[in-house]
Structures are given as structure tokens and as C-alpha cells.
Amino acid sequence: MEMDINNTENGPEERKKSLKNYSSRVLKESSLSALSNIVSTKHPCRKTYKIIVLVLCFAGFFYQCFTLLSHIFRYPTIVDVRIENPDKVEMPALTFCDNNGISRKRFCMKLPHCCMVADDALCLKHPSYCNVNETMMVPRPEYYSIINQLTVDQLPDIGRSIEELLIDKEFQGEMENTKLEGPFIRAKNILGFGRMACYSLFSIIDSPKTSNMISVESIVEYPTAELIFDVNDEDQFVPGYQSGMFLSVHSPYIGINPAEKGEFTDEFAKDYFPCLKRCKDDCAKTKYILDVQERFTSDYDVEVFSYIGGFIGVWLGISLIQIADLVESIFLILCYMFKKKNSSLN
DSSP: OOOOGGGGOSOHHHHHHHHHHHHHHHHHTSSOHHHHHHHHOOOHHHHHHHHHHHHHHHHHHHHHHHHHHHHHTTOOOOOOOOOOOOSEEEOOEEEEEETTOSOHHHHHHHOGGGEEEOOHHHHHHOHHHHHTOSOOEEEOGGGGGGGGSOOGGGHHHHSOOHHHHEEEEEEOGGGGGOOOEEEEEEOSSTTOOSOEEEEEESOOTTOSOOOOEEEOOSSSOOOSEEEEEOOOGGGOSSTTOOOOEEEEEEOTTSOOOGGGSOOOOHHHHHHHHHHHHHOOOOSOOOOOOOOOOOOOOTHHHHHHHHHHHHHIIIIIOOOHHHHHHHHHHHHHHHHHHHHHHHHHHO
16 A cells, blocks of 8 residues: 655645545545545446445434433432341331420329419310319419420329320230330420420331331231220320320330321312222232342443444445555555655755
């Protein structure tokens, strides 16, 4: 492929003609059939047609490569969905709180000077506060705020005991010896108002113990834990407060405040009860646990190489060997141009 460069120094036109001839010779000898066919074609219409087809194929190739790389560089998350039917599952923790917070009966027995006899106006405004109570002694209004400063140390004197709150419990299998944790104080809102005594079951926070595992019955389902509470309507401390329980089922590895979610308000009740009447029980329940993890994997490199290789084959019909030959041809042409430029300057 060597040519006499000195014989091509008769002006710009001659150098352009020489470069064109040299490039044609290099491309004709290339294994890249598309380029060699275009160079060897003499008819101008056919050559134009082949050039247009080659340009369109290059455009399609670069467009698909751009689309693929744009998607990959966003680092998409891979989501693996697995449906499992294990023989045993981890027992969640249970946390429950007494909505009353303070026992009105104990409060008035311990601090009689802070209580008074319920008058007709109070009973007329809150009939349930008077009708179901064993005694008419009620806290004075100025002491209602004590419930916002309730501490664990005060619970034995003015709070309800766990025996009064949880009147019966039954567990499955080896969990019969499970002990309650508590009491501890939780508030009904982030400002600390409405403090109440809470207890937990099956919690392993800051403990070397492992969580309890329970068997999954495929035919007949048995309750793992049965708890019976006494909300004690007649022992309301603040008139207008609703007796009840806050109950939360959660991970055994974390502590939780059951009042943070599911707090019952009047506005919620307007929508809840009509919806409850229209709702039907599920015929079957299937629980899906999705573990979504975002990670970088080296498999992307292989996939990108495979995709781009497929695009090259589909759009350009060339292989890696032909790409190497094309690179060599371009390199020879550039070297020839560089030599010609240097010789013309000399």
C-alpha cells in the first residue's frame, strides 16, 4: 500500500486526488463489505443508494446504543419477587396501652382532696361518666392535666395494674412462659399529652435472645396468642375520654408507640363506620413480602457488551474482526494524510 509521496506534490487538487485514490485502495482491501462495495461501485446512482442505506443503518445503530446507555446510566433497581411458603415464621411483638391512663377510683382514694362529688351538670353533659361508676367521686377539673405528667413511679398508686388490664392470656406451644415487659409510658401525641401505661410481648429489644418462631399450619389455623382485656368503662379519669386499648403488632426488634398510627378521631369515625358496613370479609388472604435492594452488579458490563454487539450485527452486519480491520484502515488513511501534510510543508 505504499505510494510515492513525492510524486503527489503538484498542487492541492493533485493531493486531494492522491488521498482519494489511496483511501479507495485501503477501503477496497478492507474486510468490511459495506464500505468495500461502496468504493468499488462505479454507477453513481447505485453508489448513492448504498451510501444512504449505510447512513441510515449507522443512525439506527447509534440511536439504539444511545437509548440503551441512557437507561443503564440511570442505574435501574433490580426487583426480585419471591413467593415463599415457610414452615415457620417469626413471631411479631405486641404492644398494648391502656387508654384510661389513670384509674379514677385509685386517684380519688389516694388523693381525696383532689376529687369532688359529681354534680348534675357534669352528669348531664357526660352521662356515661356517672351512670356506670361505682362512686360519684370524680377528679376536680383543675387536676385533669395530671394525666399529661404521668410517670412510671406513679402507676402503682393511681394507675391500673396489669392484672386489671389483661385479665386472661393464652399462647401457643413454647411461648406459654413469655413474660410481659413494662410498664412504660407512651403519649397519645407528639406533645406528650394523654400519657398511658403500656406493655410489650415477644419483644427482644436490646436482648441477646432470638425471636420466637411459630409453625405455619396449612390446613387448620390456630391462634398463636389470645389476649383478653378489660377496658373498664367505669374507671374513666377524664370525662369525655373513651375507654379502650391501643394495640400494635410490630417487629420484635424495635420499640413502638401504638398511638402513632390508627388514632381514632371523630372525623375518622364519619368515614370509618359507613365503610365498615359495606366491607366484606376476604375469602382468602395471601401475603407478599417484597425485599427491594438497589445494588451495582458487574453483570451490567457483560450485558452492555452483548447488547451493543447485537446492535452492530443487526444494523451494520459486521463482527469484531471487521471492526478491527476498519480501525486499521482509518489509521492508515490518517497516517497518509499526516505524511502528505508534512511533505507539503517541507
